[in-house]
Amino acid sequence: MAAKISVFIIVLTVICLGVAGFYFFESTAPLISPVHVPKSLGKNAHLQFDITDKGLGLKLLTLKIIQGEKTAMLPPKSFGSISPFKGSGILKITEGWDVSPKELGLREAKAKLCLEAMDYSWRNNTTLWQQEVDIDFTPPIITPLNAQNYLNSGGSGMVAFKVNEAVSQAGVQVDNLMFPAHHLPDKPVGEFATLFAIPFDVSLLDVFFIYAVDEAGNAGRAGINHKLFYKKPTVDSINISDGFLSRKMPEFSTRYPDAAGKNNYDTFLWVNTVLRKENNAEIAQICSKQTQEMLWRGVFMRLPNAAPRAGFADERHYIYNGKEIDRANHLGVDLASLANSPVPAANKGRVVFAGYLGIYGNVVILDHGMGLFSLYAHLQKIDVSVGQLVEQEAIIGHTGLTGLAGGDHLHYSMLVNGVFVNPVEWWDPKWIQEKIYDKLAVR
Ligand SMILES: [Zn+2]
Incomplete structure (x- = not known):
């Protein structure tokens, strides 16, 4: 009996040690x-x-x-x-x-x-x-490669610069706007270029510099030599008639529940303020994703045989029954040709939006790379779809009067990193040569 108990105790001890070994001595x-x-x-x-x-x-x-x-x-x-x-x-x-x-x-x-x-x-x-x-506690050293930069309010600009070490971030800051730098494939490592915009209402640049942050998080800055020319926007009075309201407002009250049930006058005020702001925010969002590579070449194309109807940044005063009821800046150029005119792509780019966009009606947005975009609004018909790469002059749509348009025309806008800029600069071969290509020193 005693022997049996001893064997049992030994077996139990071995099992316990085994378990303990497994858990405590693993x-x-x-x-x-x-x-x-x-x-x-x-x-x-x-x-x-x-x-x-x-x-x-x-x-x-x-x-x-x-x-x-x-x-x-x-x-x-x-x-x-x-x-x-x-x-x-x-x-x-x-x-x-x-x-x-x-x-x-x-x-x-x-x-x-x-x-x-x-x-x-x-x-x-x-x-x-x-x-x-x-x-590493030393900020990167930035060397600007352009001596002087002549800029216009509402205009675009390009700066090239060198950084002496690898960077995690670089670009240009204009007030509170950041424009990322791009490395061009034909340039040496450490050389960058940034396309930036000066908003139309900026007359003096308080904050304007090139920035670069190295992999250790050290941030360097370099000032940009510049002269900014400010032009006060042209004031334009727009008469809002009851005929215009009854023709145009149903388009919005049908599409937007927030506008439903309002009279035409209140719908117009909602469209011109709330919807305009929402649409511009959506456009900025669309332009926040961009192709690094520069897809465009040379001058941008203007709608052929078209008369200018309104200029960039025009300060529009909306008049109803002889009284001013609202104001807004016109962030593009209006071009009128024959009704239903074919609209060519201003330059090579990728379609990033093709659809209805509130006050702009039917819209196509092209991404030209390096943060540059073109926008075609009030189209009667869209002939391209998102993702398509189009060459300059390819027909992307036909003019119309969808959205907040009184008559058939093309509203043409250009944007840099989501900021509206004056398209007139991009139509001018001399400006492109001096302000873009000479800065990059590529032809
Ligand atoms: Zn317009």
């Missing part, structure tokens, strides 16, 4: 996967890792940066145990560290990032992850 070390680790660390950096463990869970994470003799320790992250036999139970965690290398006494040179993860196994399985990084 030998699988944690796994470290970097989520965000920049190649260079600037004054402030953020590092993030995914750490997983099998068994009793994670116990301790230690991050240090070693540079020569110096070791900078970051605050360790430890995880308490649920009970002496259960470990922390944390099998997967995402942890981040804010690192300020300068405050840690590190200098601008190579360094090694070391992250150690230890688990709750009684063996204390530990994984060491290491990676070399550059410590």
